[in-house]
Amino acid sequence: MIDWQSFTPVSALAGGMIIGLATALLLLIAGRIAGISGIIGRLIELHKGDFFWRIAFISGLLLAPWLWQWLGELPQIHIETSHTILVLAGLAVGIGTRYGSGCTSGHGVCGLSRLSPRSLVATVLFMVTGMVVVYVVRHILS
Amino acid sequence: MLIPFAALLSGLIFGLGLVLSGMTDPAKVLSFLDVAGPWDPSLMFVMLGAISIGFFAFRAAKRRGRTLLSTPIHLPGTCTIDLRLVLGSLLFGMGWGLAGICPGPGLVLAASGHTGGIVFVVAMLLGMFIFDLLEKYRQSDSNLNHRQPGNIERK
Numbered sequence: 001m002i003d004w005q006s007f008t009p010v011s012a013l014a015g016g017m018i019i020g021l022a023t024a025l026l027l028l029i030a031g032r033i034a035g036i037s038g039i040i041g042r043l044i045e046l047h048k049g050d051f052f053w054r055i056a057f058i059s060g061l062l063l064a065p066w067l068w069q070w071l072g073e074l075p076q077i078h079i080e081t082s083h084t085i086l087v088l089a090g091l092a093v094g095i096g097t098r099y100g101s102g103c104t105s106g107h108g109v110c111g112l113s114r115l116s117p118r119s120l121v122a123t124v125l126f127m128v129t130g131m132v133v134v135y136v137v138r139h140i141l142s
Numbered sequence: 143m144l145i146p147f148a149a150l151l152s153g154l155i156f157g158l159g160l161v162l163s164g165m166t167d168p169a170k171v172l173s174f175l176d177v178a179g180p181w182d183p184s185l186m187f188v189m190l191g192a193i194s195i196g197f198f199a200f201r202a203a204k205r206r207g208r209t210l211l212s213t214p215i216h217l218p219g220t221c222t223i224d225l226r227l228v229l230g231s232l233l234f235g236m237g238w239g240l241a242g243i244c245p246g247p248g249l250v251l252a253a254s255g256h257t258g259g260i261v262f263v264v265a266m267l268l269g270m271f272i273f274d275l276l277e278k279y280r281q282s283d284s285n286l287n288h289r290q291p292g293n294i295e296r297k
Contacts, residue, residue: 003180006173008164012184015163016191022156023192024199029148031208031215034156036246041270056146057153061246064157065166065254074161077251078169079258081241090248090262092237094269097245100230101220104244105156107231108189113196114204114217121223122231127175129235134175137240 023109026057035106036061037097100126144211157250163188166250168242168258175239 023034030053039054068074081089097103100122102111107126111119164170164184173182203215238244243251243262251259 001180003173003182006170006180006182006184008184009187012163012187013191015159015161015165016188016193017195018159018162018191019156019188020159020192020195020199022152022154022159023196025148025155026152027199027203027215028210030145030152031213032149033216033218034152036244036249037270040245040249040267041273044271044274052146053149056149057156058249060150060153060155061157061249062153062253064154065161065250067154068158068161069254074254075164075167077167077254077256079251079256080169081258083258083261085240086243086258086261087265089237089241089243090265091269091272092233092240093243093245093248093262094237094266094271095273096230096233096235096237096269098230098270098273099226100234101218101227103234103246104238105246109192109196110200112189113193114200116218116221118221118223118227122227125228125231126235126238129232130175130239131177133236133239134172135178138176139178 019105019109020113023105023113027110033106033110035102035110037093037103038101038106041094041098096126145213156246159192160247160250163191166247166254168247168251170242171238171244171247172242175242 026032026034032053034057039057043051043054043058065074079086093103097106100107102119102122104126107116107119107122112123160166165188170182171185173180174185203209203217207215209215234244241262243259245266248259248263248266252263253259
């Protein structure tokens with residue numbers, strides 16, 4: 001059943017198109033894929049030629065909420081997950097995205113945009129797994 | 143000089159898009175993943191919007207072969223669907239389903255000072271570090287074994 005009260009198709013579509021624009025900019029000027037987990041995970045390599053664009057992209061991403069806050073008010077955020085679960089989730093996301101070579105941005109946006117079968121498999125897998133986990137947590141365990 | 147600047151701008155625009163799309167709110171992401179509950183399909187529209195632009199960007203990139211600055215474009219070379227991709231994506235999906243946070247929104251949440259976001263990002267970075275350690279261990283291990291048949295070769 002669709003929750004029409006929370007459904008925000010216009011801002012979701014507009015926000016998505018802005019994300020697409022950012023992806024296009026990084027691809028067509030810097031020649032790089034905007035995959036967040038790869039960019040942050042490979043910062044550690046301290047590779048001379050790649051370090052600067054990576055740190056620049058991450059800095060821009062971190063500055064975004066500040067710029068938003070300067071122009072207006074950030075939307076309300078609800079995190080009800082306990083810190084223990086957040087730690088477990090963070091570990092799983094960190095290890096999983098590096099083994100799977102991508103996350104929602106790298107596989108979900110960039111990979112699907114370039115019609116990569118590998119990214120399609122990854123995206124379907126992490127989405128379905130996410131849905132199964134939420135189903136188990138919300139409808140079976142509680 | 144132009145490339146890091148473009149990357150900074152891209153990151154900034156990416157982050158603003160994430161905030162506008164609602165994907166920085168873990169509760170909204172979890173309502174998308176909760177298909178059996180009151181379902182919020184917004185995230186699908188985020189993907190649709192992003193891919194509608196990204197599709198043409200990647201097509202242009204493929205046709206040109208080079209960036210607008212005439213520098214090379216780096217695209218992933220791996221095409222095989224292997225166990226690493228499958229297991230990694232499963233593990234990522236589990237974490238995503240537990241918290242409703244993926245790497246991009248996590249960084250934005252942490253930067254805006256949310257304690258939960260900071261906890262998540264620190265654990266995520268630790269996870270990435272663990273991956274690097276495991277990879278290093280695996281590589282030195284396969285060097286010791288002189289790449290006997292049966293060892294998976296990594297490109």
